[in-house]
Amino acid sequence: MSTKVLVVDDSLMVRQQVGRALTAAGFTIVEAVDGADALEKLAATPEAALVVCDVNMPRMSGIEFLENVRRDGRPALPVVMLTTEGQPELIQKAKALGAKGWIVKPFKPELLVAAVKKLTAAAA
Amino acid sequence: MSVNTAFAEAFASIQLHVVKASTELFEAYDTPLSHLQDGASIDLGAGDGVASIIGYAGSNIRGALVLLASREFAAKLQPGIDVVSDAEIRDLFxxxxxxLLGRIKNQLLRRSVVLMLATPTTLFGKELRLPTPTGGTSTWHAFDSPHGRVFVRFDATFDPGFVLGDEEPDSAEDAPAAEGDLMMF
Structure with a gap:
């Protein structure tokens, strides 16, 4: 069975781009449209091995999602932030919450795939 | 130097970032742009157009960015994926x-200007013709591309105290992350 990755972004375009890259690399994708939806999808898909998550989203941001995931007892779940933000303070905040990576959009698919492979292999 | 002159110079300098960010962003999506000289007509001609507007605010600066193109142009921005429905075009544009505004924001961060972005609003229309601004701190940029013409407008209102700093080098310790960068922790 292929490894599941939760892709969280309010943009359909970004979810499609990420999904296409990761599906081609053999991963199975679960999509969520914001942080709140991602928490529900994660509860329904506890076997998800990694999360690729936007920062600025309606209802619940990526940083708030990260805070909730850590509070809910998933301290080791790898989360990679994928965002237009490059602000050092935000990056440090995500890092402090245990994010494993930060990618500034637009992303290079091969870099994303390499990062996801590395992190899911390390977590296995 | 008067306040108005300083703002005009800051606005002119920010426009260089707008043009740079626009060409770099679309290039990353296989749509090379060439910047047309000021004064190009903001007229999409007949047919369906799409515009996306997004506001921003920062310390002593606020305004909006408008992206305008034909629906055909927008539909070609995601190679390999059919973008057809209104919902898909709205999301994509x-x-x-x-x-684009995120890219401008990251460039301005290197000049000590911190912007917060709003959420984009996208609209459709026929024969869209948006007026040329008459104020001094609003400018349209027109670009040609293989998929047709695209327009970018950047509006800014400055308040006293606004300062556009010198550009930090990429090597600066606290420089913002650049587009396409991957950082692993």
Whole structure:
């Protein structure tokens, strides 16, 4: 069975781009449209091995999602932030919450795939 | 130097970032742009157009960015994926305006200007013709591309105290992350 990755972004375009890259690399994708939806999808898909998550989203941001995931007892779940933000303070905040990576959009698919492979292999 | 002159100079300098960010963003999506000289007509001609508008605010600066193109242009921005429905076009073009303003934001961060972005709003229309601004701190940029013409407008209102700093080098310790960068922790 292929490894599941939760892709969280309010943009359909970004979810499609990420999904296409990761599906081609053999991963199975679960999509969520914001942080709140991602928490529900994660509860329904506890076997998800990694999360690729936007920062600025309606209802619940990526940083708030990260805070909730850590509070809910998933301290080791790898989360990679994928965002237009490059602000050092935000990056440090995500890092402090245990994010494993930060990618500034637009992303290079091969870099994303390499990062996801590395992190899911390390977590296995 | 008067306050108005300083603002005019800051606005002119920011426009260089707008043009740079626009060409770099679309290039990353296989759509090379060539910047047309000021004064190009903001007229999409007949047919369906799409515009995405996104506001921003920062310390002593606020305004909006408008991205305008034909529907055909927008539909070609995601190679390999058919973008047909209104919802798909709205999402795609809104995300492009978000990424464009995000790119400008990251460039201005290197000049000590911190912007907060709003959420994009996208609209459709026929024969869209938006007026040329008459104020001094609003400018349209027109670009040609293989998929047709695209327009970018950047509006800014400055308040006393606004300062556009010198550009930090990429090597600066606290420099913002650049587009396409991957950082692993």
């Amino acid at each position: 809104g995300e492009f305006s978000n990424m």
